[in-house]
Every structure is written in structure tokens, then in C-alpha cells.
Amino acid sequence: MMNLSMNDPSLPGPGELQSTDPRAAATNRTGSPGSPYMPGTADPHHQRAPSLGELHQELEQEQEAQVQQEQLRQLQQQGAGQGAADPTSAAIDDSTPTSERSLSFATVNQTPASVTNPRPRSPAPQGRRGSYGLSRQSSSRSRTHSRGTPPPGSFGAAGDGSDVHWSNFASSRDESVFHQAEAQMLTRENQMLKQRIRELERHLNESTSPSLTAASPGGGPHMHASPLSQAEPTAATGDAPGEESKGPDVIGGGVVGLAIARRLAKREGTSTMLIERNAGVGWETSSRNSEVIHAGLYYPPTSLKTTLCLAGKEMLYTLLEAQAIPHARTGKWIVAQTPEERSSLEKLSAHAAALSIPTRFLSPEEAAEREPDVRATHGVLESTTTGIVDSHALMTYLQGDFEAAGGDVALNTSVTAIDPLPSASGSKNLPDGSGGYTITARDKQSGSSNSLTTSTLINAAGLAAIDISNLVLPPEKHLKPYFAKGTYYSYAPSRPKPHTLVYPAPAAGHAGLGTHLTLDLAGRIRFGPDVEWVDSPDDLTPRAGKKLDEAISEVKRYLPGVQEDELVPDYCGIRPKMGKKAAVGQGEGGGSGFEDFIIKREEGRVGFVNLLGIESPGLTSSLAIGEMVDRLLYGPNMST
Secondary structure (H helix, E strand, C coil): CCEECCCCCCCCCCCCCCCCCHHHHHHHCCCCCCCCCCCCCCCHHHCCCCCHHHHHHHHHHHHHHHHHHHHHHHHHHHHHHHHHHCHHHHCCCCCCCHHHCCECCCCCCCCHHHCCCCCCCCCCCCCCCCHHHHHCCCCCCCCCCCCCCCCCCECCCCCCCCCCCHHHHHHCCCHHHHHHHHHHHHHHHHHHHHHHHHHHHHHHHHCCCHHHCCCCCCCCCCCCECHHHCCCCCCCCCCCCCEEECECEEECCCHHHHHHHHHHHCCCCCECEEECCCCCCCCCHHHCCCCEECCCCCCCCCCHHHHHHHHHHHHHHHHHHHHCCCEECCCEEEECCCHHHHHHHHHHHHHHHHCCCCEEEECHHHHHHHCCCCCCCCCEEEECCCEEECHHHHHHHHHHHHHHCCCEEEECEEEEEEEECCCCCCCCCCCECCCCEEEEEEECCCCCEEEEEECCEEECCHHHHHHHHHHHCCHHHCCCCEEEEEEEEEECCCCCCCCCEEEECCCCCCCCCCCEEEECCCCCEEEECCCEEECCCCCCCCCCCHHHHHHHHHHHHHCCCCCHHHCEEEEEEEEEECCCCECCCCCCCCCCCECCCEEEECCCECCEEEEECCCCCHHHHHHHHHHHHHHHHHCCCCCC
């Protein structure tokens, strides 16, 4: 049966992935008693949803902790003022581990209510956690940090709604700013907890209806069954008969699927369901990428990649700043090492100017002063609107906002069949899908199959999008999926350590943007991704050997001082492709082999929107894609 993550604290949160690094795995197996990482121990909080009284009690405890944190901050500010006369008091040895320093993003002037807590990105625990349970982590539970999450003592959001100054992010050691940010973080957690309490009260009121109290066999006492699990099994097959849903239904719980579902759920009269095959949202491509907010430089001017990236970038920055979701406007350097690459940068600059995307060439003196470790023998083109985002925190917000609008998330649910239905009037002149679609799905926990009829269907399944498309469309429109695997490499040494993103000049016909240098919100460096064509989207094992040697060779072209033996294969991501085509192309039409997004209403299938080949810049474009799907279904007028 389908499982809805309405308030089951045992479901893993968005993006909590099993680490592929054996060293991280070894670290994560240690923890506090009762931690899900401790073999042979059990945390009773993972066995049931918390009661309303328990949530109120936690809220009071959080509020008390916030007051204590504020008092501590004020005391430390006073102490800092007294010690300001001693210039040696602020000195910190560069050898101090990053995790022991207080890295500040920017001066935080906004009221505490606007800052959210960066989501810990730990390997998937054995227990499960609900979507709103993200701020309810007990201090006794493990908080193992993995890639992309600021360690204790750092904070990942600009609280004033303005741009994050990367120099402050990289080097500021202002303790008072950190403690103010932490107080704001606690305030935001309290807000999320209050929202969770309101949602729980609403669901408890709804549970008086018999149709809403059925729970899946493995669910907690407050866990609501999905529409697919409310029907009684048939005696003949053990499968549930079909149920009717208003729709729309969105298949795929990555960042794009979440953005679409959130947008559609705001329409009155809809009953939106998000169907995800994993135990949490955002476990695939959305959480295995560079987390870069792209400027929109690389694609043809009239392509969907350009139009959606440009619109999505502005929408995304607006949302991140309004909701204090951790992000930083880092900027990006695109570097040239040969005359041919310099020519490529000049074409890229002209292309950007035509699209009103701000870029500028740096003088050799400025480049050497700002990033002395970076080699760019034939020039640096800087993109000033490029940034980074905590994708897990973004997806946490999108899921919470979607559910607050009345949407349902069905997890552990694999779609096995989709049948377009004829018109209920019986007219043979109407295309298939006029009567909606019957979705058959298998619950991955119980193994039972169930069905649901929906009026409208959106395929945002990412790596499985072509498989879903082939279930809906006739055989002559079936496609073959391609998968481009990219490996990311971690780098721990303190030198060299640039403070901006560094990309090689784009190569014509390449399936990616080259092995580039990116940063996470804790300032950690990672390199990648490279490109390796694979047959399975489950091939996520990083490989060393030849691939590592190739990555080192590419990195040393722009960072010659890199310590080769410190590049370690970290994690892999898979990009859904329509073919072995190029990822970039600035000319009209993109040139030979350019691959654009496919987002369209399929002819001959009423109410079916198909999204294929949604790779980079899908994260940046996600909110704009949600708007586009809404327009495709309902027209241009949208009141919310």
C-alpha cells in the first residue's frame, strides 16, 4: 500500500543518503545511545508519531533554549567588546580545523523569525522521520554531518535577505554574528514546530472520518493511508480496486516534482498527490549534484534551458531570501588556458550580454590578487549571479509548503502501470485520457499493488521519466533512456583553497561542463562531475583508477598546486539524458547535438504533461518549471 509521510517521524528526511565513503560509514556507525547509527539500540521515538502534548512540550523546551542562547550571545558580545583592545585575541591559527572555527556568512540584521536551520545531511537512518519532524531532532540523537552541511559552529543562511558576501563567508570569525544567527535558527525551528502542531491538529480532526483512519501495516498510529490504500483488497487477487482522485497527480519527488506539486496544490479545487518511489523525497539526482544556482550562460537563447533558468534563478533567489533557506551568491570564474579557450569565453560573454546576464572579464592583476592559486593564462570571465544552495533545505521547504497547501506525499510507491481512460460519455471522437488515468502502483514495503484514477497526470520522474512516459504513450512514441554518471571528488587540505567556483571554458560537444571546482555552504571544496555513460541509474559507486587520474589532470589545468593524493572519490550522481548529446550550445538551436529540456502536453493524451531530460539546470529552473506546468494545464492566469 502507499504510505503518506503526513506525520510519521520514522521516515527519512529529504536527501538523507547512504554514504558511499567507507570512512564516513565508519564514523556514522558511532553515535549517542539510541542513535539509529548504533547497532543493537533502538530509539523509541522512531516507533510512533509524537503526541500533541509532546510536541507542545518540545516547543516550550525550544523556546527556553532560544532565550538561553540569546542571553549567552549578549554575554559573549560584551566579552568580545572588552577584548577588542587586544589584537591577538582574534587570531586563529590557520591550522585549526574548519569544524572548530565559526564561519560566518554575512552580517545578519534581519529579525530572528526569518532564518531557517540548515538541514543536517546524514546517511539514511534505519528509523524513519516525517517531513515536519526535521526540527524535532532530539539532542540525544546522532547529528552526523555529510557533504554540504555546515558543521557545528557554522551557519548556512544570509539572514538579512541580501546577498551573501563570500569573503565574509570564507574568512569572517565574528563570534557575535554566529551566535545571533544561531538564535535566529532556533526561532525558525520554533516556527516550523508550531506549523507542525497546526498540521497535526488538522489531521487529528480529520481522523474522525473512518476513511482517513486506515493506516498501512507498518505505519504509526497517526499515519494516514493514501487513497490507494483505503480500498479493501479483492478476494481474487489481493489487490485493491481503483479509487478516484481529483488530481493532479505528480510522479517523481525530486526538486522539480516538488516545485510542480507545490504550485499545483495552491489551486483551489485540486487534490494534489506526489508519488515517490523512494522512502523520502529528493533521494536521486536532486541530492547528488553540485548544488549550483546557474546564471543561464550556456544554452541557446530560445531554448527551454535558457528561458527557464533565467526565470527560475530570479524566483529561486527571491524564495531563498524570503524564507532564509541557506544559500550564497558566490559568483563563478570560467577560466581559459589557451587562445582557443579565450575565444570561447569571448563568445560566451557576447551571448550573456545578449541575454542581459551580467558577466565581466577580470584583469590579470585582479585575478591574481583574488585567487592566487587559480591558473587562467588566457583570461577569466566572471559570472556574478551564480550561487550555491543547500538543496536539501530547499526541498524540505518545498515539501512542507506543499503539504501545508493540502497536498499528500506517497512514499515507497513504484508506479507499475498507467492506463489512459476514454471519455466517460463514451464518445469515440475524444482522445485517450479524456476520462483520466488509472495508476497502478506497488508499495515497496508491503508488496501489495493498488490503483488510483486521476484526472491529470504529470511525469516528473527524473531518472525514471522515460519509463513512465513509455507506460502512457503508444509504442511508436517509446524512447530509450540514457544515463550520464558523474563522480565528485572531495578535497580536505587547507591549501590551495579558492573562495569562488571555478569552471573550465566550455567544450563543444561535451556532455557536461567539465570537472569544475565548487564549494558547499561550509566552505568545503569538491571537484566534479566528470562524465561516464552507464547502463543503469543505480550505478552510484565512485571509481578511482583511470577516472581519478583523468579528474586530477583536468583539475591541475586551473589549480596546479592541488595535492593529487588528497582528491578522494566522494559520491556519484546520474543525469537523465535523451541521448549521448552535448549539454551546452550558445548558438541559435544549440548547434550539433544540443539537448534541451522536453516539457509538453502530449498529443493524444488529454491531461498528461511529460517532462523528459530534466538535468542541469533543473535545480535552478525548478520553480519556473512549476509555473510552466501550471500554465500548460490551466492557462496563463494564476492567482497564487
